Amino acid sequence: MKFxxxxxxxxxxxxxxxxxxxxxxxxxIGVQASGTVDWELAALQDNSPADFQLEIQHLxxxxxxxxxxxxxxxxxxxxxWIWVSRLRATGSDFTFYPYSNTSGALVVPExxxxxxxxxxxxxxxxxxxxxxxxxxxxxxxxxxxxxxxLNASVEKVFGAPPLISEQxxxxxxxxxxxxxxxxxxxxxxxxxxxxxxxxxxxxxxIEEDVPSLGYVFKQSWANxxxxxxxxxxxxxxxxxxxxxxxDTAWTKILPLTQSDDLPTQTKLRQRYCxxxxxxxxxxxxxxxxRIYTMFRxxxxxxxxxxxxxxxxxxxxxIE
Numbered sequence: 542m543k544f545x546x547x548x549x550x551x552x553x554x555x556x557x558x559x560x561x562x563x564x565x566x567x568x569x570i571g572v573q574a575s576g577t578v579d580w581e582l583a584a585l586q587d588n589s590p591a592d593f594q595l596e597i598q599h600l601x602x603x604x605x606x607x608x609x610x611x612x613x614x615x616x617x618x619x620x621x622w623i624w625v626s627r628l629r630a631t632g633s634d635f636t637f638y639p640y641s642n643t644s645g646a647l648v649v650p651e652x653x654x655x656x657x658x659x660x661x662x663x664x665x666x667x668x669x670x671x672x673x674x675x676x677x678x679x680x681x682x683x684x685x686x687x688x689x690x691l692n693a694s695v696e697k698v699f700g701a702p703p704l705i706s707e708q709x710x711x712x713x714x715x716x717x718x719x720x721x722x723x724x725x726x727x728x729x730x731x732x733x734x735x736x737x738x739x740x741x742x743x744x745x746x747i748e749e750d751v752p753s754l755g756y757v758f759k760q761s762w763a764n765x766x767x768x769x770x771x772x773x774x775x776x777x778x779x780x781x782x783x784x785x786x787x788d789t790a791w792t793k794i795l796p797l798t799q800s801d802d803l804p805t806q807t808k809l810r811q812r813y814c815x816x817x818x819x820x821x822x823x824x825x826x827x828x829x830x831r832i833y834t835m836f837r838x839x840x841x842x843x844x845x846x847x848x849x850x851x852x853x854x855x856x857x858x859i860e
Contacts, residue, residue, distance in 0.1 A: 564592075565591075565592060565593055565594045565769075566592065566593045566594070566766045566768075566769035566770075567593070567594050567595075567596055568593050568594070568595055568596070568616055568617060568766075568769065568770075568773060569596045569598060569614075569615045569616045569617070570582070570595060570596070570597055570598070570615060570616065570617045570618070571598045571599075571600045571605075571606045571609045571610065571614070571615035571617070571618045572597060572598070572599060572600065572606075572618070572619065573599070573600055573601075573602060573603060573605075573606060573619075574599040574600065574601065575797075575799060576619075577722055577813060578619050578640070579597075579794075579797050580784060580794045580797050580798070580813070581777060581780050581781050581784065582595065582597060582780075583793070583794050583797060584780035584781075584783055584784050584790050584793070584794060585776050585777055585779075585780035587780075587790070587793070588776060588779065588780065591772075592768060592769050592772050593766075593769040593770075593772055593773050595773075598614070598615055600618075603620065606618040606619070606620065607620060607624070610635075610757065610758075611633075616758055616759075616762060617756050617757065617758040618756075618757055618758075619640050619754050619755065619756060619757070620637075620754065620755070620757045621637075621675075621753060621754055621755070622637040622752075622755060622829060622851075622855055622856065623675070623833065623836060623844060623845060624757075625637045625757055625852075625855050626833065626845065626848065626851050626852040626855045627844075627845055627846040627848070629852035629853075629854060629855060630846055630847070630848040630852050631846075634759055634760040634761050634854070635757055635758065635759055635760070636757070636758065636759070636760040636763065636854055636855065636856065636857040637755045637756070637757050637855055637856055637857060638755050638756045638758075638774055638856070638857040638859075639752035639754075639755040639756075639818045639821050640752065640754050640755045640756055640777070640818070641752060641753065641754045641755075641816040641817075641818065642739070642750045642751075642752050642753065642815070642816045642817065642818055643721045643753070643754075643812060643813065643815060643816025644676065644721060644737055644738025644739055644753045645669070645674075645676040645718060645719055645720050645721055645724065645737065645738050646718075646719065646721060646724035646734045646735075646736065646737040646738065647676075647680065647716060647717070647718045647734070647735045647736045647737070648709070648716065648717045648718075648719065648724045648727045648728065648732045648733065648734055648735065649715065649716045649717075649732065649733050649735050650709070650731075650732055650733070651731045651732060651733050653715065653716070653733065655715060655716055655735065656735070657735075658680065658683055658684050658687070658689070658691075658735075658736065659684070659687055659689055661684070661689075661691065661694070661695050661715075661716060662689060662694045662695070663694060663695070664695055664696070664715040664716060665695070665696040665698060665713070665714040665715045665716075666691075666695040666696065666697055666698065666714060666715065666716050666717075666718065667698045667699075667700065667705040667708045667709055667713075667714035667716065667717040667718065667719070668697060668698065668699050668700075668705070668717075668718045668719075669700070669701065669702040669705045669717070669718065669719040669720055669723065670699065671699050672699070673840055673843055673844050674718070675738075675753070675836065675844070676718055676738050676741065677718060678836065678839040678840060678844070679738070679741045679742065679745065679835070679839070680718060680736075680741055681839065682745055682835065682839055683741050683744045683745060686744070686745075698713070698714050702719050702720050702723040703723070705717045705718075705719050705723070706719065706723050706726070706727060709727065709732070710730075716735070721737070721738075721812055721816070722809060722812070722813075724737075724812070725805075725808045725809050725811070725812040725813075726800070726805055726808070726809070728808050728812075729802070729804040729805040729807070729808040729809075730804075730805075738753065742832070745835065747828050747831060747832060748828075749820075749824050749825045749827075749828035750818075750819070750820065750825065751825050751828050751829050751832060752818050752821065752825075756774070756777075758770075758857075760854060760857065763857060771859050774859065778818075781814075781817055782817070784810070784813070784814070785810070785813070785814035785817065791810060826856055829851060829855075829856075830850065830851045833845060833850070833851040834850075837849070
């Protein structure tokens with residue numbers, strides 16, 4: 542009898558453990574292959590969070606991520622809140638929680654005569670992305686304050702970030718407006734950052750740090766898994782802080798940076814850590830609404846869609 546009681550107790554213990562494991566919320570997150578989100582997720586998983594389980598799916602690019610999210614293949618991606626607001630205006634219930642304040646930058650050779658935005662007049666400018674790249678739109682607005690029509694006064698070269706970097710290195714363009722991590726790699730090779738996305742916004746009267754990228758997911762899905770989702774966001778913030786303050790944590794993810802030289806690794810870490818979201822509340826969200834209005838005007842509704850205002854519910858609130 543004692544023998545049977547032992548096995549019954551053991552069985553109940555295993556059943557209890559399996560029941561606990563089954564209660565974990567699975568978060569299927571789609572991330573761009575070789576993207577910087579991978580750094581944070583790698584550090585996060587080292588902490589073994591108790592109430593959720595990550596399933597990471599690597600995707601080819603940001604557009605593949607949007608397709609995967611909308612089709613239900615993943616629960617969450619990293620994207621921008623302008624896109625979220627546009628979807629909400631059509632009846633979708635996607636929402637956004639900030640991931641990073643880091644934005645793109647305008648980079649020139651160290652010995653370049655270009656020291657201000659006005660100095661771009663008559664120059665060849667490489668632009669990562671296309672005509673609707675957000676930094677490009679904002680840079681035009683900033684130049685416009687000094688009566689410079691940047692769209693008409695520079696020779697524009699659009700392309701993917703790696704191509705733009707090569708164009709700059711081979712002197713085929715005089716300056717490059719590119720994504721932050723490509724700009725950081727150029728800085729490590731003695732190129733000079735002229736201005737970044739935050740500075741452009743400050744020049745346009747936006748003093749608050751408004752996150753450019755964030756986790757995007759369905760509000761209806763998140764409402765069913767609030768505890769796990771909030772736990773994931775807290776763990777994400779902790780992981781980012783560890784990468785920025787603990788050398789051991791940073792060393793572990795170095796292979797993901799795809800960089801072998803210390804200057805590049807150091808610059809990548811510096812720029813990555815500058816993107817930590819320190820404040821996210823009413824002031825930043827009101828500033829986002831002002832930025833939305835700018836983008837609507839600058840893109841002639843192409844970026845935002847027809848909605849005049851940032852949609853209610855665009856930003857997820859941790860309760």
